[in-house]
Amino acid sequence: MSRCRGWRWAAAALAPAGLALCLGVGPAGFDWPDRATEIGRAIWRLRVERVSAGFIVGAALSTAGVLMQALLRNPLADPYVLGVSGGAALGAAAAIVLGFAGALALPAAAFAGGALTLLLVYAIAAPRGRAPSVYTLLLSGVIVSAMCGALLMLMISMAHSAGLRGITWWMLGNLQVASASLLRAAAGVAAFGFAVAYILAPEWNALALGEEVAHHVGVRARAAGMIGLGIATLTASAAVALAGLIGFVGLVVPHGMRALVGADHRRLLPASALAGGLLLALCDALARSVRAPAEWPVGIVTALLGGPFFLYLLRRRRGWET
């Protein structure tokens, strides 16, 4: 227990500093926009939106990743494992191809695609109202994802060239905020998801040991499991709707944080949300400044930069073999 106390303070101090650093990063290197001028204020607002989006998406994906890994009892699970990414991509591509790609229509379509996919996966895995096993859930998630992928390819093959670029850019992930209202909506959903996940942290501890154990230690196992899958999908879909598909964060941040603060979800959830948000905001700051004014897709930076760091964490601490 004592091993996490120091980290908690370090993280609490690190997070604002990290976010402030991100705010200072612009196309011309590190600078603080002059807020006395109209342009300066506009730039400042853009940066705040951008950094907020990074933090929200990173925190949401990490929260969803923690939940999926605990509920599916699988360290390889990520927020997208039950087909959320495939469904959301399909929804977004459909919106682009059909010409509904407005500021809110695209994320709405992605969100609906992701959520519908979870319902479909759950319905396939749980015939006649019985509780699905983890294996049937994972397997149907993989199969539905593959089918979504095939349909996505079909759409790409039929899309006009402008639509094609839109789809590709969206699939690479991008934290440019389309509208402030979308950012607020995603933030609200992510905050709600995190709050529910945090309140039910003891339930995730029990469910990580299996539904049987959870029942016997006094958890309403099936209800809690369904709430968890729903919340994970909701937060992941909100992240996808805001920023497209950003991999890596939701898979690896939970593992890294387990190595630092332990597996108890009371500590793991806040630690992962904070670290995921910070990681993505920092990586995005880098992605938009390395070759400014051009931008790298942020997913590339998270994987190339975050990868080695988390490999180091995992090798140094426990939690690598399992």
Add this chain to the structure above:
Amino acid sequence: MSAAIELEGVSARYGGAPCLCDITLRLEEGGLAALLGPNGAGKSTLLRVITGRHPPASGAVRLFGGDVARLNAAERAALVALAPQELTVPLPFTVEEVVAVGRTARRPRWGAPDPASRRAMEEAMRAMDVWDLRERPFEELSGGERQRAVIAMALAQEPRLLLLDEPTSHLDLSHRLEIFERIERMNAERGLTVLLTSHDINLAAEYCRRLFLLHRGRLVAEGAPGETLREPLLREVYRCDLRVRREDDGALNVRPIRRR
């Protein structure tokens, strides 16, 4: 005298097939009993019926006088704990974190464990001799250490009734003795009611005051070890030739006879 477990005409199905048939059984509070029977006799299902995990198709299940189906999850967890035969923990939980799960319904939702929980966890880990292993990842333990850690998790729950599903499978002789000794001590010192399943008839007869024999989902014998372990019945239930002998020190010995 109140009964810890009371089953009345309980029948249950598993995947559509009948698996427990008209079981009526009573275990007094403070008892130490074993549930015997061959593979597939319905032992594990019976344990899960008792905890409410597997609702019976018909019949009544009462724990300390209360209908198990009417208890809410936390009330039920305060009465009965079950240590499963095997536990796989795919994420890097430490032994202490696994044992802490036993406190789920009894500790505050947030923050570090309250003093009562910390004491219960320490006592449970010391009773099962895993206190020194508490910082180790659960998955790195040996089979015997894991089995003790799982029982410690159930003990940390501080139930009035402890169910143990095959607590000595995968263990060598001395570890089996050790588990039975520790269980016997918990029963004697704390008045904890214990019902366990086992394939080790001789050890169960040695340590348990009461045996229940299950055969194809039916309760075919119950009572003190000497009354329950009768040769003709055991031959039929286990479908092999065997001898039941009372040793010089009074212990019962069930010995299977090799087939020609």
